[in-house]
Amino acid sequence: MKDLFKNSERGSQSVSTFFAIPIIFLFFMLILYAGVMGSAKQAVQSAANAAARDASLARTANSGNAAGIQAANRVMTQGSVKCDSIDVDVDTSRFQASGTNLGRVDATVTCDVVFSGIKISAIPGIRSTTAHGTSPVDSFRER
Amino acid sequence: MVRPQSIHSEKGKRPTMKAKWWQKERGEAPVILVFGMIPVLLIVIGLFMENGALINAQERATLIAQSAARAGVNGGITADTSINAELARRAAQKYLTQSGAEGSVAVQNGKVTVRAVIPYEPKFLPIGNKEGVGIGAARVFKPGQ
Numbered sequence: 584m585k586d587l588f589k590n591s592e593r594g595s596q597s598v599s600t601f602f603a604i605p606i607i608f609l610f611f612m613l614i615l616y617a618g619v620m621g622s623a624k625q626a627v628q629s630a631a632n633a634a635a636r637d638a639s640l641a642r643t644a645n646s647g648n649a650a651g652i653q654a655a656n657r658v659m660t661q662g663s664v665k666c667d668s669i670d671v672d673v674d675t676s677r678f679q680a681s682g683t684n685l686g687r688v689d690a691t692v693t694c695d696v697v698f699s700g701i702k703i704s705a706i707p708g709i710r711s712t713t714a715h716g717t718s719p720v721d722s723f724r725e726r
Numbered sequence: 727m728v729r730p731q732s733i734h735s736e737k738g739k740r741p742t743m744k745a746k747w748w749q750k751e752r753g754e755a756p757v758i759l760v761f762g763m764i765p766v767l768l769i770v771i772g773l774f775m776e777n778g779a780l781i782n783a784q785e786r787a788t789l790i791a792q793s794a795a796r797a798g799v800n801g802g803i804t805a806d807t808s809i810n811a812e813l814a815r816r817a818a819q820k821y822l823t824q825s826g827a828e829g830s831v832a833v834q835n836g837k838v839t840v841r842a843v844i845p846y847e848p849k850f851l852p853i854g855n856k857e858g859v860g861i862g863a864a865r866v867f868k869p870g871q
Contacts, residue, residue, distance in 0.1 A: 603759065610767045617771050621778030628782055632789050685800050685817070687824075716789065717825055719797040 616698055623664045623696045624712050630658040631716030634673055634690035639718040644678035647688060651675075655692050667695040667702045678720060686720030772850035783846040783858025790825045791842035792862030797821035798831060798838035799864045807866050809836045837865040 638651030651673035659669050670693035680686040695711040696703040704711045801817020802810045811833040818831040818840050829842040844858050 607763070610763070610771075614767070614771055614774065617774045617778075621775065621782075624778065624782055625785070628785060632785075683801075685797050685821070717793060718789075719793050719800060719821060721796065722800045723803060 619664075619698050620696065620703070620712065622662070623666075623694060624714065626659060626662040626664040627692050627694045627712050628714040628716070630655040630671075630694075631690045631692040631714040632718075633658045633716075634671060634692060635688050635716035635718035638673050638675060638688040638690065639678075639686075639720045644675040647675045647678055648673045651688065651690050655690065659692070659694065664694065665697040667697050667704075669694055680720070680722055685722065688718050688720060690716045690718075692716075769851070776848050776851050776853075779846055779849070780858060783844055784860055785858075786860070787827065787842045787844045787858040788860030788862060790822065790827045790844065790862075791829065791840045791860040792864070794818045794821040794825070794827075794829070794831070794840040794842060795838045795862045795864035798833070798840065799866055802833070802838065803866060807868055809833060809838065809866065814838050837863055839863040 634651040634655035637654035638647035641647035641650045652671045655671040655673075656669060659666060670691075672691040672693075674689040674691070677684070678686045678688060691713065693711055693713045703709055795818060798814040798818030798821070799809065801820075802812075802814025804810050814833050815831045815838075818838060822829050822831075822840070822842060825842075827842040827844045829840060831841075832839045839861065840863070841859065841861050845856060846858055848856060
């Protein structure tokens, strides 16, 4: 007993555990963040792909633009990814084939991901996630 | 005189041996836990991110391959709705290059098959294969077929 009071470290375990908890918590948040960003990137990519493909299936460049934006928003609302703002840019300037170049549609989707209530782009050094999709326009189609 | 010996002195550990540094660290388990866990958790996070990036690259490569196959069919189609292999291959390769991908094109029995490869840069863990591979095929469908 005397020895115990002279040089006691009893109870220090719970004190250092107390300091360890925030660090462990931070790491788990980091893992969670990685998961959310990964699935957000996936969702944005498939939205861009869908936008490009849907736009390339349209008859004209103008209706292709509208169809692409619609498709991207449809895909983004299907998933569980929360975006503060979704930016869809459908480039149909090369919709018509010219010379040997096939017509093609490029789509860019940008999502400002919300991670547990925080806008990701509000954290310094982190940008919102962006993806590009491209699809060729078929030259010969049933009309 | 025979003194009853304690378990410790019987083993000859406590009184005789000088305590090593790891034996002095009583109560340091959480510290070791935290600092030992950091590299493990970093590796877990790294694997997580890299796997996501790889799947993403594969998905993009698949889309590019499918699009390139379609582009190949469009470029190689002839008046009698058959495929000119050489033109188709050239059109598909052109589309691959425009999309920033490498790959190979095969034309067989009017079917264009493209294998697209896109590189990706690992951000955390420089391990595993560093490219996304996707395969896509396209052919001509005539109306009523």
